[in-house]
Amino acid sequence: MSIKPAPERKPGEGQGPFKKLFIKGATMIDGTGAPPRGPVNIIIEGNQIKDVKGGIESPPEDAQVIDANGMYVMPGFVDTHAHIGGEAQGTPAEYVYKLWMAHGVTTIREPGSGNGVDWTLSEKERSASNKIVAPRISAYIRPGMWERGAVRTQEEARDFVRWADTKGVNGFKLSSSDPHVLKALIDEANQRELGSAAHLEQTIVTRTNALDAARMGLGSLEHWYGLPEALYDDRLVQHYPADYNYTNEYDRFSRAGRLWKQAAALGSDKWNTVMNELLNLNFTLSPTLTIYEATRDVMRAREAEWHGTYTLPSLRDFFQPDPESHGSFFFDWTTADEVAWKENYKLWMAFLNEYKNRGGRVTTGSDSGFIYKLYGFGYIRELELLQESGFHPLEVIRSATMNGAELLSEENNIPMDFGVIRPNMLADLVLVGENPLHNFKTLYGTGTIKLNPETNKVERVGGVEYTIKDGIVYDAKELLSDVEQIVNDAKE
Numbered sequence: 001m002s003i004k005p006a007p008e009r010k011p012g013e014g015q016g017p018f019k020k021l022f023i024k025g026a027t028m029i030d031g032t033g034a035p036p037r038g039p040v041n042i043i044i045e046g047n048q049i050k051d052v053k054g055g056i057e058s059p060p061e062d063a064q065v066i067d068a069n070g071m072y073v074m075p076g077f078v079d080t081h082a083h084i085g086g087e088a089q090g091t092p093a094e095y096v097y098k099l100w101m102a103h104g105v106t107t108i109r110e111p112g113s114g115n116g117v118d119w120t121l122s123e124k125e126r127s128a129s130n131k132i133v134a135p136r137i138s139a140y141i142r143p144g145m146w147e148r149g150a151v152r153t154q155e156e157a158r159d160f161v162r163w164a165d166t167k168g169v170n171g172f173k174l175s176s177s178d179p180h181v182l183k184a185l186i187d188e189a190n191q192r193e194l195g196s197a198a199h200l201e202q203t204i205v206t207r208t209n210a211l212d213a214a215r216m217g218l219g220s221l222e223h224w225y226g227l228p229e230a231l232y233d234d235r236l237v238q239h240y241p242a243d244y245n246y247t248n249e250y251d252r253f254s255r256a257g258r259l260w261k262q263a264a265a266l267g268s269d270k271w272n273t274v275m276n277e278l279l280n281l282n283f284t285l286s287p288t289l290t291i292y293e294a295t296r297d298v299m300r301a302r303e304a305e306w307h308g309t310y311t312l313p314s315l316r317d318f319f320q321p322d323p324e325s326h327g328s329f330f331f332d333w334t335t336a337d338e339v340a341w342k343e344n345y346k347l348w349m350a351f352l353n354e355y356k357n358r359g360g361r362v363t364t365g366s367d368s369g370f371i372y373k374l375y376g377f378g379y380i381r382e383l384e385l386l387q388e389s390g391f392h393p394l395e396v397i398r399s400a401t402m403n404g405a406e407l408l409s410e411e412n413n414i415p416m417d418f419g420v421i422r423p424n425m426l427a428d429l430v431l432v433g434e435n436p437l438h439n440f441k442t443l444y445g446t447g448t449i450k451l452n453p454e455t456n457k458v459e460r461v462g463g464v465e466y467t468i469k470d471g472i473v474y475d476a477k478e479l480l481s482d483v484e485q486i487v488n489d490a491k492e
Contacts, residue, residue: 002115003085005123006093006132013133015064017046017427017471022059026068026431028052031075031401031420033394036437042073044427047471051423066466066473072435074397075419076106076428076469078404079135079379080286081197081222081365084123086114088325089369090314093123095486096375097134099310102445102479103376104430106469107418109138109365109408111173111197111222117145121168130470133479138170138408140197143177143185151177157184161192171195171219171411179208186216195219195411197286200226202246202256206237210283211274219411220284222365223291224348231263233270238262249329257295257340260347275355284361284407287352289385290378291367295341298330301372306446310483311374312490319372327370353390356399362386363407364400376445383440393437427471434462445480 020043027038041059043051059065079100085091100108113120117139124137143151143160151160157177164172171194174182182204189196196219200208208216210226221227229238239262244251264270294301307316321331356362364386368378386396405419418426434442434450441448442462450461464476 001087002119003087003090004092004094005119006097006126006134008131009133014130014472014474016473018044018064020045020060020063021066021427021471021473022063023066023068023073023429023431024059025056026071026073027435028421029072029074029394029397029437030422031398033398033402035394036072039069040073042421042429044468044471047427049421049423049425049427052421066431068431070433071465072432073421074104074430074432074436075401075405075421076430076467077104077379077400078107078109078364078408078419079105079366080109080220080363080404080407081111081288081367082108082135082375082379083112083114083367083369084108084110084120085369085375089318090312091369091375092486094133095312095483096369097132098479098483099374099376099445100135100379101133101467101469101474102464102476102483103379103443104432104464104467104476105376105379106135106428106430106467107138107404107408108135109140109170109197109404111140111199113139113141113145113169117141117164117167117169130472133474135469138195139168140171140173140195141169142173142175143181151181151185154180154184157181158188161185161188161194165192165194169194170408171197173222174198174200174213174218176201176204178204179212182208182213183216186213186218190217193411193413195408197222198226199223202238202252205229211277214278214281214283218283220286220363220407222286223288223367224285227351228259228263230274231270233264233268235262249323249326250332253292253295253329254333254337254340257337257344260344263347266347266350271351275351275358275360279355279358279360282361284363284403285352285355286363286365286407287348288365288367288382289345289349289389290382291371291373292341293373293381293385294330294371295333296338296345298333298338298372304372304374304377306374306377306444307372310377310445310480310487312487314490315369315374349385349389352386356391356395361403361407362399363404364396380440380443383443387440393440396440397436427468429466429468430464431466431468432462433465445476
């Protein structure tokens with residue numbers, strides 16, 4: 001069963017696009033990693049940026065004006081791992097989309113299209129024409145999502161990719177196919193200029209690790225499964241206890257927290273050899289650090305301050321420990337498990353930072369809707385975790401904007417038309433009142449606390465002010481108010 005599609009965009013939901021829109025006097029963070037500069041004026045015509053000018057300038061008389069003096073402007077954020085929810089979570093599409101848009105996410109890659117191929121492609125088209133309030137959608141599907149069922153041979157793999165191409169999908173999420181089938185899926189996708197991303201399940205990493213898949217031509221690795229296995233130098237198989245059962249999600253995730261310590265040491269010959277080959281293959285990492293963060297401190301994730309106002313009761317129920325629900329494995333989570341995962345993160349983050357430093361592409365994905373992570377809020381937490389990994393805040397923004405746009409454009413061999421603030425790019429922008437480079441917490445819809453030096457009192461500040469997609473200006477706080485109403489209605 002699919003969740004409820006988004007309703008048609010109502011009058012007043014977003015203003016524009018305008019014949020001319022003049023954003024006046026902002027400080028610009030352009031997405032490339034360049035330092036902020038301002039004041040700048042951004043001239044938008046329809047859905048396209050026409051010019052970016054520095055200094056103080058009067059707007060044209062026929063232009064709609066946003067006075068952005070004291071504000072910061074960035075490209076719209078790209079979430080490269082963004083599920084639109086599902087029946088199990090009880091999350092209508094409007095709820096999910098507005099949470100994303102309220103946090104500045106203007107483009108998503110939907111990895112798997114769990115609500116069905118036709119459903120996702122319909123929402124993709126409706127978003128592209130701005131009939132709904134939603135980020136633009138890059139639709140990836142899983143092998144077997146057709147009337148012929150499972151894909152088990154090379155011939156079936158190629159037939160499936162050809163069929164998917166005629167449907168209009170953007171790419172594929174791969175996970176547990178046998179190596180010869182996986183190779184055929186990736187090869188046919190590359191020939192047809194369709195993307196490929198993989199969550200390599202532990203059931204196949206002994207035969208296809210991340211490096212093996214990259215050699216096949218895989219576009220990006222989701223999470224990190226298969227990467228430590230590529231770094232083994234004294235074993236072939238993860239050290240599983242005798243009573244391990246992959247189907248038991250406590251076993252699966254508790255042992256995953258001990259995995260990076262089994263890989264080659266940081267800076268070793270094996271570490272460098274694997275990293276160098278991945279770099280030469282132009283391989284992209286979409287780590288989704290945020291989705292596993294509860295393993296380090298389950299109480300922090302469970303009690304996040306936004307749950308009370310913005311988390312639907314059905315989603316809150318889905319998050320509760322339950323052996324039958326995916327990602328709800330905290331029914332006997334121990335201090336030792338959290339300590340192991342903290343060590344796991346240190347090594348994982350070290351690899352990511354080094355990969356970035358050597359020129360590798362790291363994008364920003366959230367995988368929200370599981371493990372206490374709420375759409376939008378989970379994405380902002382990913383920015384914080386990339387900074388914890390060693391990324392400079394400008395490198396974090398680059399991962400969240402330009403890098404994601406580059407990946408999606410390269411996967412489909414189309415010109416990159418969003419992700420940086422430049423003339424002739426799409427008018428996808430985020431306007432905020434606080435400096436995100438100083439504190440990413442100010443991007444949360446709930447904001448953060450800050451001392452007002454004039455009053456010597458602590459105030460709550462932040463949140464996105466405006467999200468602009470295709471030249472249409474959305475009041476981010478109004479979008480959050482809509483989400484709050486959806487939650488209140490569900491509670492009643």
